[in-house]
Amino acid sequence: MSTDCKKGETPVTQTEPEGPSRGDLVSVESTGLRRIPDRIPWVVLLVIIVELGERFTYFGLSGPFQNYIKNPYDPGAELPGALGRGQAVATALGNFFKFWAYGSTVLGAVVADQFVGKFKAILIACGIYVVGLTILVTTATPSAIKGGSAFGGLVAAMVIIGAGTGGIKANVTPFCAEQYQKAHAYVKTLKSGEQVIVDPELTVERMFLWFYWAVNIGALSPLITVNVEAHVGFWLAYLIPLIVIVIVTALFLCSNKLFRKTQPQGSPIVDAARTVHIAIAERSFQKAKPSALRENGKIDRYPFANKSDYTDYSVEKVRTGITACKLFLLFPFYFICWTQIWNNVISQAGQMALHGTPNDLLQNLDPIALIIFIPLLDFVVYPLLRRYNINFRPELKVTAGFFLASLSMVYACVLQHYIYKSPPNSIHVWIQAPIYILVGFSEAFVVITGLEIAYTKAPESLRSLVSALFWLTIGIAAAICIALAPVSQDPYLVWMYGALAISLANDGCTILLITMARDSIVILGAGIIGLNVALELSKRGYGRHVTVIAKDLPGDIHVDYTSPWAGANFSGISGNDPNALRWDKAGYLSLMELIDRGAEEAKYLAKTESTEYWDEQPNPDKIASVTEYLRDVRVVPREELPRGVTFGLRFTTITLNAPAHCQHLMSLLSKPSYGAVEFVRSEIFSIEEALLSSNTKIVFNCIGNKAKTLSGVQDAKCYPTRGQIVLVKAPAVKQNMMRHGKDYETYIIPRPKSDSTVILGGYLQKGDSDGQIREHETHSILQRTENLLPVLTNGETRILKVAVGFRPSREGGARVEREEIRPGRTVVHNYGAGGTGYQAGMGMAQDAVNLVKETLGTLGERSRL
Incomplete structure (x- = not known):
């Protein structure tokens, strides 16, 4: 497959993901290099221009709404007007328009994802926009206002234009991001000779920054329309946006062949709703997976669950999309404050000394502040943070935005107090400026971050829906503002602004406290090693302090995410050094104890009869060690040994269903009873970057193969050990069998x-x-396993899949070691288990956690399982 790399570029990945099975990763020694964003494709600029035009239209027509509705028609008055309905009605109608415009994004997402695709959905929405604006222009003329048709025309236009806005907003951001094709990082040599990593995640961040800059x-269109409204009339103020949206529609249509378009994918939204329904009925997404439903005898309860496209992977995709929306739950409280600058703060300006300045002109300070602030973030602030490995992650950006918006409401509250105390129209209107500037700065952190989350965290088939749910939070905020209409007028405004400031500050503190609590312990990697560390910490009562960060999470299928490919059993595959023998013993006894007491963690574990052969005599110390604790252990008589085998053991082993076990552990760890461990999908490029905040005390480095290249680790002893397996359906196989050769392993491992x-x-x-995949290796595996266990040739065995994975190995054995990277910051390295992660992982986790016993004791009150 193409790597999308040009001359001077080295691919970090070889192939694009294709459905649940993803491409091959090529290890690159230099991934500790500086990260930079890629160049934005020029076709993205076309989409940005379209969005610029749509936002010009939306703000240009909504800017005059407050005066249009509130003030009476009087051509000679200082404040222009048309309907004379008062501030409360003006604020309520303005909020209704926002509610409908952003609430209708869900309809726009359904139309795009299920029926016509994003491109056609945007085009249809533009057409709807044109119809609505035509109605607004024709009913805003002086004759229409005097004739009494203006109010009806306004309401009709609001409904129609709102539908057009929703259709565009739901789809334009994911459509823009989809024009960038590269999915994986690559190394590039700059003209200066410096090698850097071109990171697609940073590219998407940059795209959304400049997207919102264009927004x-x-x-700024109200700079034009409010002046036209004041000096000519509302009809011309609305005609200008109409002309712009017609031009934008024509440009978008003419660019049809230049865009990359994703086709509608059946009924993803309806399917997602059905999946959520099953998850609610079963009380978790894990239990809603078809494998769990079959196991519990519930698969026939849900007709949808019997469809071929309802799989464990499809359920996991929906869960990921829902998880992406968690942070959005607090966004309506932010947008309640944001909405004030488009209605009540405009009315506040009308109570001040204008000196010829239109009272609705200052709202343009909000976009002006963003136009200045966004390039500053992209070119100065964010590169500086990356240079010093400061991880300004989404939760912290949102928190910063919430505090800035809260400060703006504090300022509005104090200003309103002095307006009430002072003579009428005595305070200069430009004293309002900090309100708009603070809100503008806050948008750069809240809104842009929300757009990034909606795109990067959502499954491809649900990106429009998740984007729509983000925009829906503005609609919810507008609906709440409608309910606040009775207090959105004198003499209650001081109390209203103050209450909003307190509410938003409280929400910001909530996000910060949750983030800080989770930042105490960070685990890098969500393979079996990282999951076992999280489980051990949960058992000791520290689960609520734990955040697991990983590029791949249980449920994913990736060649470099080793754990799902594992045979997953206890065997003689490990080394002979004392650490390996000790970890094996601890792992075997721990796993067996879970099975014996029927622990929830043992759901996908089983005791299995096992026979293991060695072509060469195994180390006596190893045999002496394992025979001390293995159950039902006995040496295979020499006469029963196959040809070429020198030694054999029979014993009761432990087998695991590797992918199901990992997903089950993640589900358990996410429960409150286990501490509600947080799982974050993110790629970390350095140990410093894993120090999420000043509160982070411990980082467990369970990064696996990436330990060779991770900045701050770069362990030259690490190497991948390739393995190829064949997954088969074989009802007759009830036992575990292995043969350890000099340069090969033959194994037969039934999955419980x-x-x-x-x-x-x-x-x-x-x-x-x-x-x-190497075909000759597949044939070799089949031949060797059939010779080892002839029952495989009974005609029932059916090949399901062939796969490749890379065991994270290390010269000298696994590394479990503590390192103080700076005062109060500890890294515990726990990687390099090779093919022994499932059997030694619990022992390694116990040692790793024991290394930081004293530090753990400083984390405060514990809640034991």
Whole structure:
């Protein structure tokens, strides 16, 4: 496949993800290099221009609304007007327009994702816009106002224009981002000779920064329309946006062939709703997966669950999309404050000394502030934070935005107090400026971050829907503002602004406290090693302090995410050094104890009869160690050994359903009873970047293969060990069998609770990072396993899948070691287990956590399981 790289670029990844099975990763030694965003494709600029035009139209027509509705028609008055309905009605109608415009984004998402695609949905919405604006212009003429048709025309126009706004807003941001094709980072040599990593995540961040910058260029349109409203009339003020949206529609239509378009994917939104319904009925997404429904005998309760496209992976995608929306729950409180600058603060200006300045002119300070602030963030602030490895992650950006908006409401509250105390129209209107500027700065952190979350965290098929849910928070805020209409007038405005300031500051503190609580302990990596560390911390009562950060989470399928590919059993595959023997023993006893007491963590574990053979005599110390604790252990008589085998053991082993076990552990750890461990999908490029805040005390480095390249670690002893496996359905296989050769491994491992699936393997290819499936190896695996267990040839065995994975190995064995990177900041390295992660992982986790016992004791009150 194409790597999308040009001359001088080295790909970090070889292939794009394709459905649930993703491409091959190529290890790059220099991923500790400086990260930079890629160049934005020029076609993205066309989409940005379209959005600029739409925002020019939206703000240009909504800017005059407050005066149009509130003030009576009097051509000689200082304040222009038309309907004379008063401030409360003007504020309520303005909020209704916002509610409908942003609430209708859900309809826009449904139309795009389910029926016509994003491009056509945007085009249709533009046409609806034109119809609504035509009605508004024709009913805003002096004759129409005097004739009494202006109010009806306004309401009709609001409904129609709002539908057009929703159709565009739901789709234009994901459509813009989809024009950028590169999904993976790559190394590039700059003209200066410096090698850097071109990071797609930073590119998307930059795209949304400049997207929103263009939005605010368009939002300056009230500079034109409010002056036209004051000096000519409302009809011309609304005609200008109409002309702009017609031009934008024509430009978008003419650019049709230049855009990358994703086709509607059946009924993803309806399917997502059905999936959520099943998850609610079963009380978790994990229990809603078809594998869990079959296991619990509930699959026939839900007709939708029996469809072929309802899979564990599809359920996980919906769960990911829902998770992406969690932070949006607090956004309506922010947008209640944001809405004030478009209605009540405009009315506040009308009570001040204008000196020829239109009272609705100062609202343009909000987009002006953003136009200045966004380039400052992109070129100065964010690069500086990255240079010093300061992770200004989404939650912290949103918190900063909430505090800035709260300050703006504090300022509005104090100013309103002095307006009441002072003679009428005595305070200069430009004293209002900090309100708009603070809100503008806050938008750069809240709104842009929300757009990034909606795109990057949502499954591709649900991006429009998740974007729509983000915009819907503005609609919800507008609906709440409608309810606040009775207090959105004199003499209650001081109390209203003060209450909003307190509410938003409280929400910001809530996000900050939750973030800080979760930042005490960070685990890098969500493979079996990282999950075992999280489980051990939960058992000791520290789960509520834990955040797990990983590029791949349980449920994902990726060649470099090793854990789902594992045969996952206890075997003689490990080394002979004392640490390996000790970890094996602790792992075996811990896993067996879970099974014996029927622990929830043992759901996908099973005791299984096992036979293991060695072509060469194994180390005596190893055999002496394992025979001390293995259950039902006995040496295979020499006469029963297959040809070429020198030694054999039979014992009761433990087998695990690797992918199901990992997903189950994540589900358990996310529960309050386990501390509600937080899982964050993110790629970390340095140990410093893992220090999420000043409150972070411990980082457990369970990063696996990436330990070789992670900045701050760069362990040269690490290497990948390639393995190829064949997943089969083999109902007759009830036992575990292994044969350890000099340069190969042959194994047959039944997966518990998996509808008779069995892992056949395999290979231990040191330093081999080729992710391609090799047909000759598949044939070799099948031949060797059939010779080892002839029942595989009974005609029932059916191949389900062939896969490749890279075991995270290390010269000298796994590393479990504490490192003080600076005072009060500890890293515990826990990686390099190779093929022994499932059998040694719990022992390694116990050692890793024991290394920081004293530090853990400073984290405060614990809640034990």
